[in-house]
Amino acid sequence: MTDSPVYDTLIVGGGPAGLAAALHLAFHQRSVLVLDRGSGPLGYTTTPLWNVPGFVGVRGVALLKQLRAEAHTAGATLTKGNALRVSGELGDFRIETETVTYRARTLLLATGVARHHPRVGGHHAPWLAYAAKGNTYYCPDCEAPEIQGQHVLVIGVDAPDSAAGVALTLSEFAQSVTVLLTGEAGLSESAADRLRERGIPVQMGEIAALEGRRGHLDALTLEDGSRLAPDAFFVVGPKLPRHELAMQLGLELSAKGHIQTGWRGQTNVAGVWAAGDVQPQTQQVSVALGSGNMAAVMIDQTLTRLGLRSPAAQLSAVTPPPSASPRLSSMSL
Ligand SMILES: Cc1cc2nc3c(=O)[nH]c(=O)nc-3n(C[C@H](O)[C@H](O)[C@H](O)COP(=O)(O)OP(=O)(O)OC[C@H]3O[C@@H](n4cnc5c(N)ncnc54)[C@H](O)[C@@H]3O)c2cc1C
Numbered sequence: 087m088t089d090s091p092v093y094d095t096l097i098v099g100g101g102p103a104g105l106a107a108a109l110h111l112a113f114h115q116r117s118v119l120v121l122d123r124g125s126g127p128l129g130y131t132t133t134p135l136w137n138v139p140g141f142v143g144v145r146g147v148a149l150l151k152q153l154r155a156e157a158h159t160a161g162a163t164l165t166k167g168n169a170l171r172v173s174g175e176l177g178d179f180r181i182e183t184e185t186v187t188y189r190a191r192t193l194l195l196a197t198g199v200a201r202h203h204p205r206v207g208g209h210h211a212p213w214l215a216y217a218a219k220g221n222t223y224y225c226p227d228c229e230a231p232e233i234q235g236q237h238v239l240v241i242g243v244d245a246p247d248s249a250a251g252v253a254l255t256l257s258e259f260a261q262s263v264t265v266l267l268t269g270e271a272g273l274s275e276s277a278a279d280r281l282r283e284r285g286i287p288v289q290m291g292e293i294a295a296l297e298g299r300r301g302h303l304d305a306l307t308l309e310d311g312s313r314l315a316p317d318a319f320f321v322v323g324p325k326l327p328r329h330e331l332a333m334q335l336g337l338e339l340s341a342k343g344h345i346q347t348g349w350r351g352q353t354n355v356a357g358v359w360a361a362g363d364v365q366p367q368t369q370q371v372s373v374a375l376g377s378g379n380m381a382a383v384m385i386d387q388t389l390t391r392l393g394l395r396s397p398a399a400q401l402s403a404v405t406p407p408p409s410a411s412p413r414l415s416s417m418s419l
Pocket of ligand 1: 224225
């Protein structure tokens with residue numbers, strides 16, 4: 087097990103929240119490490135994002151690449167790794183991966199949420215070739231207008247009533263909406279009534295096979311042999327906050343498992359902040375960016391108040407020179 091230098095801040099999660107925080111902290115000459123395992127949604131979203139101010143039309147993967155490059159150029163260190171264990175207190179936290187123990191004075195958890203993908207023949211893997219690549223969508227608040235005038239299949243993965251709610255929202259834009267419920271649970275009576283009133287049909291069944299190519303899904307076949315070939319597919323499933331590290335630290339969680347914070351991301355444990363989707367807040371890129379920034383401002387102010395700053399020698403060991411270009415190929419994330 088290798089030990090790292092002591093960073094001012096260690097950020098777990100290299101999505102928009104973590105990277106916005108890293109940019110601010112690095113710009114303020116804090117030594118900051120972003121640890122990310124590469125399982126965030128934007129890393130596989132090749133469809134354009136239309137509601138991110140300043141970036142309208144950018145693809146998720148390109149946005150992530152740019153945010154990483156900006157944080158890196160400002161001086162943040164970006165490392166690929168899975169944070170497994172956390173311990174310590176303000177001034178001396180430790181995060182362990184399989185091979186390295188990272189040390190830091192403060193922590194920011196920006197670990198996002200985990201989404202359920204549809205199962206095909208009982209497995210999630212076949213769906214991943216299509217997830218957020220072409221005509222499959224996940225986020226009605228971000229993407230609903232994209233299916234204007236289309237025939238849409240809403241696939242409920244273990245979340246029947248949520249699927250019904252999304253179907254009703256999408257019916258404002260789509261030419262037609264059908265709901266497919268996978269998993270064992272059925273609709274509540276009230277959800278079933280609302281779908282019936284809008285004339286939205288509901289089917290139950292498990293997906294047996296997919297047809298499509300290069301990220302575009304043409305059709306799916308159910309186990310009973312029926313074939314569904316809409317224009318677009320909307321996936322609705324539980325979104326589970328990634329709170330394992332928070333639990334190890336004894337952070338307060340909401341009823342749905344998000345990390346409870348004050349409005350600038352401070353948690354109930356001194357020296358630990360949270361930002362982005364892992365907080366109980368609207369799950370949007372711009373919100374994640376903003377909350378990462380707010381937490382970073384507070385972390386920087388807290389370190390200043392406590393008189394904690396990495397000595398220059400240590401900073402130079404973890405910070406690239408100002409002229410460093412954002413060559414992603416040279417980064418480990
Ligand atoms: C398909 C899809 C399309 C979307 N489209 C839009 C859109 O058009 N507009 C919009 O505003 N929003 C959109 N969203 C929502 C948006 O992507 C999220 O709100 C945003 O990414 C949240 O940022 P975050 O930094 O909080 O978390 P995430 O982006 O989820 O990043 C969290 C990171 O933490 C890492 N991580 C978690 N646990 C660990 C650990 N233990 N160790 C190391 N790393 C860890 C993960 O690898 C991940 O990279 C979309 C979401 C999806 C799924």
